[in-house]
Every structure is written in C-alpha cells, then in structure tokens.
Amino acid sequence: MPANIQAFRSSLLHFTADPAASPDAHHWHQDGLLVVEGGKVKAAGDYAALHPTLPPDTPVTDYRGKLITPGFIDTHIHYPQTDMIASPAPGLLPWLDNFTFPTERRFEDPAHAAAVAEFFLDELLRNGTTTALVYCTVHPQSVDAFFDASSKRGLRMAAGKVLMDRHCPDFLQDCAETGGRDSEALIRRWHGKARQLYALTPRFAPTSTEAQLQVAGELARAYPDVYVQSHVSENQDECRWAMDLFPGARSYLDVYDRYGLLRPRAVYGHCIWLDDDDRARMAATGTAAAICPTSNLFLGSGLFDFAKADQAGMLLSLATDVGAGTSFSMLQTMNEAYKVARLQGSYLPALRMFYLATLGAARSLQLQGTIGNFATGVEADFIVLDPQATPLLARRTSHCNSLEEWLFALALLGDDRAVAASYAQGRLVHERVAEAAPD
Structure with missing residues (x-):
C-alpha cells in the first residue's frame, strides 16, 4: 500500500x-x-x-x-461458475443439475480452486470491480483459495463456503454439523484479516434442512459482523418448491426470517417474486437485495420491480451473478438493468445506475465510510x-x-x-x- x-x-x-x-x-x-x-x-x-x-x-x-x-461493487457472484458461464439450459433447476453442480465438484482440488480464483479476480479487476460478495463451494479449500488470491492483491472481498445438506448430489453435500463447524473455522481464519470478510452462505432454502438453517442462524447471532448471503424468490418453480418444503412459512423469504437470517449485512440475490409484506420486512430488517438482470434474463426468471422496491425503502445494489449472469461487466449489468426497469414501467437514470454499483452497494454491505x-x-x-x-x-x-x-x-x-x-x-x-x- x-x-x-x-x-x-x-x-x-x-x-x-x-x-x-x-x-x-x-x-x-x-x-x-x-x-x-x-x-x-x-x-x-x-x-x-x-x-x-x-x-x-x-x-x-x-x-x-x-x-x-x-x-464497482458486485454484491452477488459465484467464482466457481467462471468456467461454466454461458451454459445452455431451459431454466434454473436443470441449469443447476446439468452444469453448476458438476462444475463445482472440481473445487475439492485445492490447485483447481486456486487457478480459478486467480483468473476470476483478474477478470473482476479487468471489468472495474474492486469488491464483491462471492459464493465459493461446499469445500472449505475453495474459500481458502479465494481469500489467498484476494489477499495477495490487497482487495476488499467477502466470501463464504456454501451450506448445502440436501437436494444436491452426494459429492457436494455437507451436513448441519460439519457445515457449521467448517464455517466457524473459516470465520476465525479469515474474517477481518487484512481486507477479507466472511459470509455465511446457505445456497438457498431448498438445499438446506431446517437443522442447517438453524445452525446458520446461530452463527449469524454469534458473529453479528459477518455477512449472510443466499438466494430468494428467483424463479417461480423454485418458489413453489420452497413453500412445499417449508409449509409453515408465510413466504419464501419468511423461511430465512424464522432462522434469524434477515438483518443488516444480509444480502439476498434476485428478490423478483416478493410480495409487499416481504419487501417491507426486508426494509425493516436492513436486509439488502442484489439485483441480477443478466442472470434473470438468461434463465427467464422474471423482472425485478424497482418501483415497488423503492416504495418499500429496500436497500438495493446491482450484481452480475456470474455464471448465470452473462458478463463480469457492471457496465453491461447496468445496460440490462435499465431495460428490465423499462419493461416494468420504471426508468433508471444513469446517475442512479452508477450509484447502485458504487455507494449503493457499499450501503447494502454496511461498508459506507469504508469503500x-x-x-x-x-x-x-x-x-x-x-x-x-x-x-x-x-x-x-x-x-x-x-x-x-x-x-x-x-x-x-x-x-x-x-x-x-x-x-x-x-x-x-x-x-x-x-x-x-x-x-
């Protein structure tokens, strides 16, 4: 420095x-x-x-x-999916099964994880992204590889090990106990070390049991300055699946709320199919939405409603969501966000798009005054x-x-x-x- x-x-x-x-x-x-x-x-x-x-x-x-x-600050991106960007699929769930899970399996090899992390960070910097909130894989070594590469470059990054103990291939499945133990060890090893920050990372509610979400909530309470990141209300099939698995919940978002996973420093990708009560709850808890337009268009998931989010007072930012997102560029992400807003009857001025990719994202991460x-x-x-x-x-x-x-x-x-x-x-x-x- x-x-x-x-x-x-x-x-x-x-x-x-x-x-x-x-x-x-x-x-x-x-x-x-x-x-x-x-x-x-x-x-x-x-x-x-x-x-x-x-x-x-x-x-x-x-x-x-x-x-x-x-x-630029990218608030939702998957570094292990770098090698599978632009993979064809008819929707979110088959895309996960056919491309995502097989690609993430390779991250059990630390050398492979390190090589992808190096390329991924170089690509972020080439596109002007200096901070990101990053998903790793279920493998703790994927987190170590990412933070090693980020530390060498002196970057401020947040990332975490994916928690996933059901509805996934055996080769990617952890359990509530091991997932929690590995996450806590990674928090102690990396969070707040130089410019690195840790994120508790349930992949999304359908791939975590109630026991695993309970552990994630306990860790969130024990370490209130770490991040929480996951997906919510991205795809209508996914929403129906989540409600089938958690029939006692009022909504998909409410599943996370029941385990204490809505709070400042919690960031949820997509947030397309929320209702007004969900939006109000996100605003009340300081939970942020990461808007992923290139991903949502690519998978046909839906259109984010900027007007309703603003009316509720939600924290908003833009995100690429590589590899369902089709570009590492936040400029290209602005391009698609503008079009999504127009299709929903809203208008995004350029000044606001640049805000959402800089200070707006920093506020979503509770890092205003830092970056x-x-x-x-x-x-x-x-x-x-x-x-x-x-x-x-x-x-x-x-x-x-x-x-x-x-x-x-x-x-x-x-x-x-x-x-x-x-x-x-x-x-x-x-x-x-x-x-x-x-x-």
Missing part, C-alpha cells in the same frame, strides 16, 4: 446519497483531482483548488479525458473509465450535452474495454493494454 501522497487528475464522479432521493446526491468535477495518502482518500475536488495544496514534487498521474469513479465513494478517509479503491475505448463509444460521447447523457452512453455501450485502470488502496492492480492498430 503506497505510503506517500499520490494524486490523479481526471474527471471525478462519486455519490453521497441515492440520486432517487436527493438532487444533490452526486459530486462531479469535470477537471478534478483525487488525492490519496496511505491508501486512503485524502481529498477529492476541483484540480484548480486542490493542486496548489499538494506538497512539492507530488507526482500527478494524468488521466484527463477519462473518468475516475469509485471501484464506495471519495469521502475523506475512505479506502482508495477506484477505477478509470475511458469514454473513447471503442470507436462507437468515442463517437457517441463526443457530442453528449450533459453528464447524464455521457454516463448513459458509458453504461449502455461500455464493457471491459472501457476500464482503462483499476486501483486498490491507491495501488494499480489492472491496466488495460491498448490493442495494436492493424497494419
């Missing part, structure tokens, strides 16, 4: 609130300066005002013509976006008339090529190499 003062000149954008709730939610500096000291933000503002305050001979990295934002914007003292995880990364993007952004229009073009036309560089605590961890021009 760099100890000296660093400075980065570029356009700057970050948020202090949700643009849907406040017209003054964002800070935009067309010619800006980001000042970093000891891996944390020292100042962010107009270049003309801040540059004279720098100590003599402070190096200034010049990214003029580009945009610096906080690093997610450029407030003084926040960890300096940031990315550099290039509006001229492709010929089409360059042509479109060259005649934008507002910040909103410019950001919208980046969201709808951008992908990994638009990420010129990624930084973790002020340290360069990815730099895009420009393609050579054809002869």
Whole structure:
C-alpha cells in the first residue's frame, strides 16, 4: 500500500446519497483531482483548488479525458461458475443439475480452486470491480483459495463456503454439523484479516434442512459482523418448491426470517417474486437485495420491480451473478438493468445506475465510510473509465450535452474495454493494454 501522497487528475464522479432521493446526491468535477495518502482518500475536488495544496514534487498521474469513479461493487457472484458461464439450459433447476453442480465438484482440488480464483479476480479487476460478495463451494479449500488470491492483491472481498445438506448430489453435500463447524473455522481464519470478510452462505432454502438453517442462524447471532448471503424468490418453480418444503412459512423469504437470517449485512440475490409484506420486512430488517438482470434474463426468471422496491425503502445494489449472469461487466449489468426497469414501467437514470454499483452497494454491505465513494478517509479503491475505448463509444460521447447523457452512453455501450485502470488502496492492480492498430 503506497505510503506517500499520490494524486490523479481526471474527471471525478462519486455519490453521497441515492440520486432517487436527493438532487444533490452526486459530486462531479469535470477537471478534478483525487488525492490519496496511505491508501486512503485524502481529498477529492476541483484540480484548480486542490493542486496548489499538494506538497512539492507530488507526482500527478494524468488521466484527463477519462473518468475516475469509485471501484464497482458486485454484491452477488459465484467464482466457481467462471468456467461454466454461458451454459445452455431451459431454466434454473436443470441449469443447476446439468452444469453448476458438476462444475463445482472440481473445487475439492485445492490447485483447481486456486487457478480459478486467480483468473476470476483478474477478470473482476479487468471489468472495474474492486469488491464483491462471492459464493465459493461446499469445500472449505475453495474459500481458502479465494481469500489467498484476494489477499495477495490487497482487495476488499467477502466470501463464504456454501451450506448445502440436501437436494444436491452426494459429492457436494455437507451436513448441519460439519457445515457449521467448517464455517466457524473459516470465520476465525479469515474474517477481518487484512481486507477479507466472511459470509455465511446457505445456497438457498431448498438445499438446506431446517437443522442447517438453524445452525446458520446461530452463527449469524454469534458473529453479528459477518455477512449472510443466499438466494430468494428467483424463479417461480423454485418458489413453489420452497413453500412445499417449508409449509409453515408465510413466504419464501419468511423461511430465512424464522432462522434469524434477515438483518443488516444480509444480502439476498434476485428478490423478483416478493410480495409487499416481504419487501417491507426486508426494509425493516436492513436486509439488502442484489439485483441480477443478466442472470434473470438468461434463465427467464422474471423482472425485478424497482418501483415497488423503492416504495418499500429496500436497500438495493446491482450484481452480475456470474455464471448465470452473462458478463463480469457492471457496465453491461447496468445496460440490462435499465431495460428490465423499462419493461416494468420504471426508468433508471444513469446517475442512479452508477450509484447502485458504487455507494449503493457499499450501503447494502454496511461498508459506507469504508469503500464506495471519495469521502475523506475512505479506502482508495477506484477505477478509470475511458469514454473513447471503442470507436462507437468515442463517437457517441463526443457530442453528449450533459453528464447524464455521457454516463448513459458509458453504461449502455461500455464493457471491459472501457476500464482503462483499476486501483486498490491507491495501488494499480489492472491496466488495460491498448490493442495494436492493424497494419
């Protein structure tokens, strides 16, 4: 982590609130300066005002013509599914049986887990994602491999061992006792060590017995600062299955609530088929929804209802959900989220999409003040976006008339090529190499 003062000149954008709730939610500096000291933000503002305050001979990295934002935060993603992205299936449940479970079996081999973790983290950084909430497999060694790779890169990541003790192949099945024991050992080994954070991870209610969910709830109470992550109300067949397995529950979400698994630092993927009572309960408990548009479209699961979620006051963020999600890019995820909202009669401005991928996600993870914007003292995880990364993007952004229009073009036309560089605590961890021009 760099100890000296660093400075980065570029356009700057970050948020202090949700643009849907406040017209003054964002800070935009067309010619800006980001000042970093000891891996944390020292100042962010107009270049003309801040540059004279720098100590003599402070190096200034010049990214003029580009945009610096906080690093993207992906709140729902499966690193073991990297190798099976874009696998064909008629729906969620056959996709799990035919592709997911056989792929995850290979993570009993620590060398395989380590190789995939290395590639996965490189791919995140190439796409501008500097923090993610990550599913591993049932194998504790898959968690160790992931955190080893993340620690080497100095990244802030959260992850956990999947808990799954029924309705899955024997080769992936744990039990309530071993799953709980392994999870607690991993919490003690990794949670809060450097920048690593642990997440209790029941795959989804149908693959856990009541005994296993009880153990997960006990661990959540014993370790209130760890995360809880799972899936809920993704697919209508899955919802019916969950209610058949838990007939005493009011709803699919209520299954988790009965075991104390709704609380701050709990994040549930999808949340498509919730009812109004479910949404109100999520808001009341500080439980966050991770919206996964590319995954939901790919599997035909349904369309997230932004209007009803906002009306309930739910915590929201965007997520790729690789490997059902079809891209590691949060820009491509914004692209699909915009279309999902339109199909539901809502409109997502570009400013709000960038908020949901940065400070909104940090708030969902209860990490505001740690990552997610450029407030003084926040960890300096940031990315550099290039509006001229492709010929089409360059042509479109060259005649934008507002910040909103410019950001919208980046969201709808951008992908990994638009990420010129990624930084973790002020340290360069990815730099895009420009393609050579054809002869």
